[in-house]
Amino acid sequence: MNNIWDLTQMTKVEIVISGEDMPVIVELLSEVGATGFTALSNVSGLGHSGYHQGRLLFNDRNALTMLTVVLPGERATALINGIRPLLSDRSGVLFVSDTWVSRPEYFR
Amino acid sequence: MSGSEFLAARARLFVQIDIASEVIAPLWPLSTSIAVNPLWDLRKMSFNEAIDYAGQVLGITGYPSAEMFKTSYLNQRITDIDIRASINSCTTNGNHRRSPERENPDYGKEKILTAAERGDLILGTNIATTTDREVAKWCAAYVAGIMTTQPHGRFYSAWLDVIATDPAARRLLGKNGRNRLAQSPVHPEDSILESLELLGVREDERICELSRQLARMPGWAGHAKWRSRWASHNHPGPALQLVDYLAVRLSYDAHLVDSASTGRNQLRLEKGNLDQDYSGTEDHRQMQSSPENYYMTEMPEEIRNHLSGLSSAETARIWLGAYESNYRDQILSKLAVAKPNHKPDPTVQAVFCIDPRSEVIRRHLEAKGPYETFGFAGFFGLPIHYQSWGSAEGADLCPVLIQPNAIMVEKPITGDGETALKQVQGRQGLAAISDMFTFARKGVLSSFILAEASGFVAGLIAIVKTLFPSRYERVRASANRMLVPSVTTTIDTNPKNGGMSDEAQALYAETALTTMGLTENFAPVVLLCGHGSSTENNPYASALDCGACGGNRGGASARAAATILNRVVTRKLLSDRGIIVPKSTIFLAAEHDTANDTVTLFDSNLIPPTQLDIIANLKQDLNRVRTTMAAERIPKLPGSKSRNPVAEGIFRSADWAQVQPEWGLARNAAMIIGSRRITAGINLEGRCFLHSYDSATDTDGFALETILTAPMVVAHWINAQYYFSTVDSNVYCAGDKTIHNIVGGIGVVQGVGGDLRLGLPKQSLFDKNQPFHEPMRLLTIVEAPQNLLDTVIKRNPVLRQLFDGEWVNLAARENENENWKLRKPGGSWISWIRNDRNDPTEG
Numbered sequence: 001m002n003n004i005w006d007l008t009q010m011t012k013v014e015i016v017i018s019g020e021d022m023p024v025i026v027e028l029l030s031e032v033g034a035t036g037f038t039a040l041s042n043v044s045g046l047g048h049s050g051y052h053q054g055r056l057l058f059n060d061r062n063a064l065t066m067l068t069v070v071l072p073g074e075r076a077t078a079l080i081n082g083i084r085p086l087l088s089d090r091s092g093v094l095f096v097s098d099t100w101v102s103r104p105e106y107f108r
Numbered sequence: 109m110s111g112s113e114f115l116a117a118r119a120r121l122f123v124q125i126d127i128a129s130e131v132i133a134p135l136w137p138l139s140t141s142i143a144v145n146p147l148w149d150l151r152k153m154s155f156n157e158a159i160d161y162a163g164q165v166l167g168i169t170g171y172p173s174a175e176m177f178k179t180s181y182l183n184q185r186i187t188d189i190d191i192r193a194s195i196n197s198c199t200t201n202g203n204h205r206r207s208p209e210r211e212n213p214d215y216g217k218e219k220i221l222t223a224a225e226r227g228d229l230i231l232g233t234n235i236a237t238t239t240d241r242e243v244a245k246w247c248a249a250y251v252a253g254i255m256t257t258q259p260h261g262r263f264y265s266a267w268l269d270v271i272a273t274d275p276a277a278r279r280l281l282g283k284n285g286r287n288r289l290a291q292s293p294v295h296p297e298d299s300i301l302e303s304l305e306l307l308g309v310r311e312d313e314r315i316c317e318l319s320r321q322l323a324r325m326p327g328w329a330g331h332a333k334w335r336s337r338w339a340s341h342n343h344p345g346p347a348l349q350l351v352d353y354l355a356v357r358l359s360y361d362a363h364l365v366d367s368a369s370t371g372r373n374q375l376r377l378e379k380g381n382l383d384q385d386y387s388g389t390e391d392h393r394q395m396q397s398s399p400e401n402y403y404m405t406e407m408p409e410e411i412r413n414h415l416s417g418l419s420s421a422e423t424a425r426i427w428l429g430a431y432e433s434n435y436r437d438q439i440l441s442k443l444a445v446a447k448p449n450h451k452p453d454p455t456v457q458a459v460f461c462i463d464p465r466s467e468v469i470r471r472h473l474e475a476k477g478p479y480e481t482f483g484f485a486g487f488f489g490l491p492i493h494y495q496s497w498g499s500a501e502g503a504d505l506c507p508v509l510i511q512p513n514a515i516m517v518e519k520p521i522t523g524d525g526e527t528a529l530k531q532v533q534g535r536q537g538l539a540a541i542s543d544m545f546t547f548a549r550k551g552v553l554s555s556f557i558l559a560e561a562s563g564f565v566a567g568l569i570a571i572v573k574t575l576f577p578s579r580y581e582r583v584r585a586s587a588n589r590m591l592v593p594s595v596t597t598t599i600d601t602n603p604k605n606g607g608m609s610d611e612a613q614a615l616y617a618e619t620a621l622t623t624m625g626l627t628e629n630f631a632p633v634v635l636l637c638g639h640g641s642s643t644e645n646n647p648y649a650s651a652l653d654c655g656a657c658g659g660n661r662g663g664a665s666a667r668a669a670a671t672i673l674n675r676v677v678t679r680k681l682l683s684d685r686g687i688i689v690p691k692s693t694i695f696l697a698a699e700h701d702t703a704n705d706t707v708t709l710f711d712s713n714l715i716p717p718t719q720l721d722i723i724a725n726l727k728q729d730l731n732r733v734r735t736t737m738a739a740e741r742i743p744k745l746p747g748s749k750s751r752n753p754v755a756e757g758i759f760r761s762a763d764w765a766q767v768q769p770e771w772g773l774a775r776n777a778a779m780i781i782g783s784r785r786i787t788a789g790i791n792l793e794g795r796c797f798l799h800s801y802d803s804a805t806d807t808d809g810f811a812l813e814t815i816l817t818a819p820m821v822v823a824h825w826i827n828a829q830y831y832f833s834t835v836d837s838n839v840y841c842a843g844d845k846t847i848h849n850i851v852g853g854i855g856v857v858q859g860v861g862g863d864l865r866l867g868l869p870k871q872s873l874f875d876k877n878q879p880f881h882e883p884m885r886l887l888t889i890v891e892a893p894q895n896l897l898d899t900v901i902k903r904n905p906v907l908r909q910l911f912d913g914e915w916v917n918l919a920a921r922e923n924e925n926e927n928w929k930l931r932k933p934g935g936s937w938i939s940w941i942r943n944d945r946n947d948p949t950e951g
Binding site for chain 2: 020023024027028031032033049050051052053055056057058059060061062074075077078079081082083085086089091
C-alpha cells in the first residue's frame with residue numbers, strides 16, 4: 001500500500017469506554033505524545049454487558065464514548081501498556097490495527 | 109530503559125494512579141461545593157464490600173455507631189420486627205454467610221499501610237505525619253497562589269523551584285539531604301517511579317501504596333482528584349493535579365525514610381513481623397470494634413443468638429437494614445393510603461425542583477388554592493453556562509454529570525440602555541471599592557493604615573450587623589438599589605450568541621415536559637420555580653443551593669427555561685411533536701429562597717393582562733405559604749425561639765454569626781418517581797425527592813431512563829454524602845464551622861492548617877452532638893410497570909451497580925391498585941407486606 005500511494009504506516013487504537021474514564025485516557029494520550037484524537041460521545045451498540053442505547057440525556061459520565069487515535073508504533077505500544085491495566089479494572093474494549101496516513105508529520 | 113520503555117512505564121503509572129484514586133472522593137471548590145457519594149468510584153463493589161475496602165485504606169467504619177442503634181432501639185425507631193426483617197433480608201442476600209475465618213467475632217481486615225508508615229513502625233519515627241505536614245503546607249501555598257511565579261506552573265515544578273532553599277527541608281534532611289531532594293527528576297511521573305524504587309515498592313504493590321498515600325490526606329487528594337478528573341481544562345486558578353501531588357508526597361517519604369533508615373531493604377519486612385508490631389497500635393485497635401457493643405440485654409434471646417458470632421461490621425449491617433426497613437414500612441404505608449387529590453382546572457401549575465425542601469412548599473401551596481404542582485430537576489433540563497448581566501464570570505447551571513452545551517447571557521431589554529449603563533457603572537464602582545479594600549487589607553503596611561483609617565466605621569458596621577442583622581440587610585439592600593438601579597433584562601437564547609438552535613430548544617422543551625408528565629391540560633400560568641439559599645458568612649452556602657444547577661441558585665435556569673417555552677417558534681415545534689401549549693398559557697420563572705421562605709417571581713413585565721388576577725392571587729397565597737411553611741420549618745432549628753417564625757427565618761438568613769441558617773437536605777431518605785397523585789396531601793416532612801413521572805406517556809422507558817440515570821444519581825450522591833458525613837464524621841464531615849479557615853477559596857481547614865476537610869459541616873448534620881440526620885441509604889420508590897423498570901435497569905450498568913450492590917434500595921408498583929414490590933440484588937422482586945414485614949412472600 002505504501003508503495004502504491006506513498007503512505008506511511010501507523011497504528012490505530014480505538015477504545016470504547018465509559019465517559020467518566022475519558023479524563024484519564026486523554027491525559028494518557030498526552031503523556032505518550034499523541035498529537036490528536038477523535039471522540040464520539042454517547043455511542044450505542046451491543047457488548048458483554050448488554051445493548052447500550054446511547055441516549056443518556058443528562059449523564060455524560062455513564063454513557064459510552066468511542067475514541068480513535070493514530071500514533072507511531074512505539075507510542076502506540078506505550079499507550080496500550082497503560083490502557084490494558086485500566087481495562088482490567090473498568091469496562092470497555094480496545095481495538096488495535098495497522099493504518100496508513102498521508103501526512104505522517106502530523107502524528108509524530 | 110529505552111525511550112519507549114520510559115513512556116510505557118509512565119503510562120502504566122498513570123493508570124495505577126487513576127485506579128488508586130478510586131477510594132478518594134473528588135472535592136469540589138467551595139463556590140460550587142456539591143454533595144457526592146464519597147465511595148462512588150468503588151461502586152463496582154457492593155455497598156458492604158466498598159465499606160470494607162475503604163475501611164482498610166481510609167480507616168472508616170462505614171455504618172452508624174452502636175450507640176446510635178441502641179438509642180434507636182430503646183425509643184422504638186428500630187423494633188424487633190425490623191431486626192428480624194433485616195436478618196431475613198441479609199440471609200436472603202447472602203450478606204452474612206459465615207465463612208470459616210468469620211467464625212471469629214473479632215475478625216477484621218488488615219489495614220493497608222504505605223512504605224513510610226511501615227518504616228515508622230519499624231524505626232519509631234514520624235515520617236508519614238511529617239510528610240503530611242510539609243505537603244499540606246505546600247498545597248495551601250500553591251492553591252493560594254503564593255508559591256509559583258509562573259502563570260501555569262504545575263505544583264511539582266513549583267515545589268522543586270523552592271525546595272532547595274526551604275529551611276524546613278534542611279531541618280528535616282540536613283543540607284546534603286535537602287540537596288538530594290531538590291535534585292529529584294524534573295518530570296513528576298519519573299519522580300514517583302524513582303521514589304517508589306527508593307521505598308522498595310514493587311510494581312504489583314503500587315496501587316495499595318498509592319491508594320494509602322492518597323488516603324493519608326483525603327482532602328488535598330480529593331481536591332487534586334477533582335482538578336484532574338472533573339474540572340474543565342480551562343478552569344481558572346492553580347491546577348493541583350494528582351500526579352504532582354503524589355510526586356511531592358513520595359519525594360518526602362522516600363528521602364525521609366532513606367535518611368532515617370540504613371536503606372530500602374529494611375522496609376521489606378515479612379508481613380507477619382509487621383502485623384505483630386502493628387497490632388498494638390491505637391489505630392489498629394480502632395478498626396476492630398468489639399461486637400458486644402451492638403448487643404442489648406433488652407433484645408429477645410433468639411435475636412441475640414442469631415447475632416452472636418457475627419463480626420461488628422456484619423452486625424452493623426443488620427442494624428442498618430432494620431433502621432431502613434422501619435422507615436421504608438412507614439413511608440410505603442403512608443403512600444398506600446393516599447387519596448387522589450386531583451384539582452380540576454388549576455389556575456397555576458407550579459414546577460419545583462426535586463429537592464426535598466420543595467416537598468414542603470408544594471404541600472403548603474396546594475393547600476392554599478387551585479394549584480397543581482410538579483417535581484423536576486431544578487435546571488429544568490437545560491444544561492447551560494449562564495452569564496448574568498454585567499458579570500465577568502459565568503456559571504455552569506447543570507448537574508456535574510454533564511457539561512453545558514450552550515451559553516445563555518442575560519441582557520437588558522431594548523430601550524432600557526441608560527438604566528443598564530448606570531447599573532454597570534454602579535456595580536463597577538462597588539467592585540472597585542471592594543478590590544481596593546481587599547488589596548489594602550492584604551498589604552504588609554497598608555493593612556495597618558487601613559485599620560487606623562477605617563476601623564471606626566468598620567467597627568460600627570460590625571456592631572450593627574451583629575446585633576440587628578435583619579435591619580442591616582434592609583439598609584444594605586436599599587443602598588444597593590440606590591447605587592445599582594435595577595434593570596429589566598431578558599435571557600438571550602440565540603445560537604449566534606452561544607445559545608441553542610430553535611430545534612435544540614424545542615427538543616429540550618419537549619424532553620422537560622414529557623419527563624415531568626406535563627404534556628396536556630396546561631393551566632393559564634405555569635410557574636417554573638428554582639431555588640437558592642440566602643445566608644451570610646457561610647463558606648458552605650453553595651451546599652444549600654441547587655445541586656441540579658451545579659451548586660448554584662436555580663432562578664436563572666428557571667428564567668432560561670421559561671424564555672424558551674414562551675417563544676412562538678418553540679410552541680410551533682412542540683405542536684409538531686404533539687404537545688399543544690395553548691396561546692393563553694404563560695410560563696413564568698420564580699425562585700424559592702429556602703432560608704427565608706420567600707418566593708420571588710421574575711419577568712413580571714411578561715405577564716399579559718388576562719393573567720394579572722391569577723398572579724395577584726398567587727402572590728397573596730405565596731405570602732400565606734411563607735407563614736405556614738416557616739411555622740413548620742423554623743421550630744426544628746437548634747436554638748429556635750419560634751415566637752415569630754417568619755421574622756426568625758429572615759434573622760437567621762441575614763445573621764453573619766449564624767452557623768445553622770437552615771437544615772438544608774438533612775434527614776433526606778427517599779426519592780419518589782411518579783404522579784403527584786401518590787403523594788398529594790401527605791406530610792412527607794421534607795425528606796423526599798419528588799420527581800413527577802407518568803409511565804402512560806413513556807412506553808419505551810426513555811423518560812424513566814433519564815430520571816433514573818441522572819436525577820436519581822444526583823439524589824443518591826446527596827443521600828450518600830449525608831450518610832457518610834454522619835456515620836464517619838472523622839473522615840467525611842467538615843467538622844465544626846466555628847473553627848474553619850478558608851484556604852485559597854477552595855476548601856476549609858480546621859484551625860491553622862493540615863488537610864482540607866471533606867463533606868458537610870457538623871452543623872448541617874448534628875443538633876449539638878446528636879445526629880439530626882438519619883443515616884440511611886436512599887429508598888427509590890417508582891410507579892411504573894415492573895417490566896419497564898427491569899428493561900431500563902438491565903441496559904444501564906450504573907443502575908445495576910446501584911441496585912444490585914445495595915447502594916440504593918428500590919420499591920415499585922405499576923399503579924395504585926397493586927401492592928408495592930421490593931427489588932432484591934440480582935433482579936428478583938418480593939411483595940411488600942403491610943403490617944407483617946417479618947414474612948415477605950415471593951412476588
